[in-house]
Amino acid sequence: MMDVLIETRGLTRNYGEICALKPLDLRVNNGEWLSIMGHSGSGKSTLLNLLGGLDRPSDGFIRVGGEDLRVLSEDGMARYRREFVGIIFQQHHLIPYLTAVENIMMAQYFHSVPDEAEARTALERVGLGHRLKNRPGELSGGEQQRVCIARAIINSPRLLLGDEPTGNLDHGSTRVVMELLSELRAEEQFTIIMVTHNHEVAAWGDRTIYLDDGVMVREELKGD
Amino acid sequence: MGALKLTVLILAWGGIIIVLGRGFSVNRLLLAVSNATGFAAGVAVGALLLSTLQGDASFAVAKAVLSALFLLHWLVSLAALYRSTGEGTTVERFQKMSNNPLSAACCSIAVGILAGTICSFRFIPQGGEVPLLTVVIVGFSGVCLTAFFFGVEQFVPKMPVPTAEVLMAIVVSFILFASSSIPRLDLFSPLVMKVMKLIHDIVHQFFESMLIPDHLFFRPEVWNYIGLLFGNRVGLWGGMLIWFTPVLLVAAAIRLERLPSVAHIRQGAERRTLLKAHIRERRTRLVAPLIAGVMLAAAVFQSRFPAVEYWDPKPLKVAATPSGSIFIPLTGEIDLKDGKIHKFLFKERGRDARFMVLQNSAGGYTVTLDACSICKPDGYGQTEGAVICYYCKTLIPLETVGKPGGCNPVPVPFMMEKNGIAIDGAALLNLWGITVQATNRVKGAAR
Amino acid sequence: MRRIGNVFFSVLSSRALPPLVMVFFLIMYAGIAVFSDEALAMLMAQIRRNPFLTILLALIPLNAVIRLVRETARFLRRRRLIKTGRCEGLVPGMFDEMIDLSFSPSLARLQEQLAATGYRVQATETSLAAWRGVTVFPARILFLAGMIFLFSGILFSLTTRTTRREMLIEGEPLSWATGERDRIENVSLQEHAGLFFNRALTVKLATHDGIRKTFGLYPPSRYQGAFLYPRYLGIAPLVRFSAPDLPGGFETHYILMIYPPGKEDSADIPGTAYRVFFSLAPAESGDDPFITGRMALLFRVLKEKEPVATGRVLLGGESSKGGYRLGFPDFRRVVATDFVRDHGVIPIWMALVFFAAALLWWLPARFISPRREIFFVQGFNGIHAVSRAEGMRIRHGGVFHAALDSLENNRATHD
Incomplete structure (x- = not known):
């Protein structure tokens, strides 16, 4: 039996009058790839923020890797984000005046100490060994997203969160990025939770859940 | 002013107790009792020294002990740096000793004795019978404070297990902070004097040894730079260097400690996390030398700007008789028999000289210039049991006023007459001229 | 007996010896200064007179000689090891970090990886060495040489210096030694815009065999083995x-x-x-x-x-x-000139030159491009991996660790 990495019960997030996420029960296994689909405003990003420790629930229970995120202090939450979670955004948020390798080292710096050799190796793993010294502006969209992946995995997170990571990419680049993520998951054994609008992208996951108006309306396993 | 001095002593004792409490992981009660016993014993030792030893001897003994402690601090710090920069040597931790009740008690008692002695020098007057009541009050206050600070200690954040040199650095800094609040126990000013002399000696000897010609041949601007080496600024900075170096050595020993190897770990993030933890731990341990440094800086401040009021009379103008002699009556406008320094100003044909007369404890009189042969002639002020040179802040015990050498006021030949003192005016002017010319020429020209 | 000898030698060659000896003399100085205004002169006289103190001071240059020999031998051993690529000479403590790998992967793939990080790589059949930067070892040698010269100079000067004051008078013969027939022809002082001096003193001397010599101010000229030191x-x-x-x-x-x-x-x-x-x-x-x-x-x-x-x-x-x-x-x-016979003057000046040279080497080598070394060598049961850095340790550690990671990954791939 696979062990459970994420467990939520009645997880809720309200913003004043608006209920962005209605009580949600969810279990994600260690090493699983979960895709989350839904329309804009369906609560996908809210769920992702709660799982990534970027936001706190209004109510309900949420446990990730044995940590009860409701009771973690601010310092504990920061440590959780630093050591447990890696995030890939649609807008990659790379620092424009730093080179690719320096962007990775920045993530190492916030985690612990920078290590250039390790940062180079990480970029080589995502196929950017020849673009180490290029700044984000000199890279294509797909390459930028690969730098983001290298940045997200450099600190060996157990949970990788993707917020529409291929939203800005063409078909070819999307495929390259998804293949890369798939390979890395096989090597590193991390869990992926990825929010997407794209059915093709969602199909890379082991399971897909559909949210609508803050409620999980459907769940599909791979091959269904 | 009195309250300020008291605060300094209480702060120092509190600091010592908290540091010892954090440093030794043995029974709190044992530590508290050892500290309190040591302190009470120290007060008694101080009282005995003050009542049995004549003149400056009791202060000299205490200062010698403090100097020895400072020297030990130096050696321990050197050893620490040696260990931490050695190849293939491991850094031995203080843990074993800090867990041993016997060593903890011994250290606490020894430190208590030192602190108690210093406090007794502040409160107990010199000479005569031991004032039992004062001794009991000071000792009892120390014991009460010990109990109070052991209470406070529990609320102080935990610090990493200190090494011997770290504990030593911080305790010594608190001791020196306390002792520098009593001018006659201050170590820093004499250190500055010694350094000034050492630098002067070394530069002079270097010129002699290396056959470098005299200033006659030098470009004036080059010679002025060399002259800076003789100023009291250099003595001050050199003194500070020696004063702070042990703490800096301890800090360097911590900073230069090799980080443990993480090469056996095969995951980068884990390696970096471990490295970060080691770096952070090392950085935390630097807090202790930093505190020690701050306390030493406070000691320097107290030494340079002592919270003491000086007796500094305005020089009284005197004139010479037609035969060239200056006569100062023992009583009259000024009473020379009060044991205080009395200053006089003699002016003749555009030349002047400042001198002072003092009745010593044996009843005899001394006449000296209001200047020494080393410093610029900023003059002296009188404080309890000593005169202080305003320029270099050195304390000269009253017993040695009238003897030549060092920063002592330059003695002036005089004749003791029935009702007063007679001094040769021309000789006085010449002596002042020679002294002031010598001290203004190269030394301390900065002020 | 042998054990006592070993202890004696380890004390003699210890890095702690020179600072301890210096602290001892400093304490002596402070002690003398309590009683005398001429503390340094008295200390020097004591060192001159008292054989124990002379020997104590002599320990400093002796220690420097031993350390120079030992550290050079150590440096050469490490170089030889890297050059020959054999594991026999490898002993713990020779490098900062040492890891034994229980497997024997191919080192060939590492070459490229290390070269890409700016290291120079040299491979033999059984080893791979990578290094970059400039070693501070020459600075250390220069420093130790400076210590030898400085303290030997001080020792020579303290024990053998003799001074004799002479008046050099224009037109008069030198009254000293064999110089009776040597005559001072002329003494002149001129304005002179030098770096340190603004006067130039020239003493012209005619020797008994008709040779003319000119003595200046600095560096001191020599006459019959003695330095001329013009005083007044x-x-x-x-x-x-x-x-x-x-x-x-x-x-x-x-x-x-x-x-x-x-x-x-x-x-x-x-x-x-x-x-x-x-x-x-x-x-x-x-x-x-x-x-x-x-x-x-x-x-x-x-x-x-x-x-x-x-x-x-x-x-x-x-x-x-x-x-x-x-x-x-x-x-x-x-x-008024002192004729000084002192064998310490030149060594002391040389020491200062050595110290300056050591500093000039050390500063850039340590802070701009310190020496960093990685060495993999085939042992009997696997690979020994060692690393050493004279500066930028954490960054160099990263390269070393990445190389080890890469070896591990290769093994995983091959398995």
């Missing part, structure tokens, strides 16, 4: 003096150390109660009379401590007052 300048004026009770007059060359102008010196008139105080009058033009030779003497004549006459007399002139006459027809320049 003076003049030897020819003085004619007559007084009411000395009508016959008196004429002699005095040697007066009265330079610079204003400095006073005195001389007796032999067989009389007269004593004359002289000083050089400052020139009104501001020129230096010693340089120009246009000088005037200020004088005070005392008879049994009572002033009887004062005045000013120009070169070639005469002053007359109340029956006292003082003439100043001629003068010669004089240099």
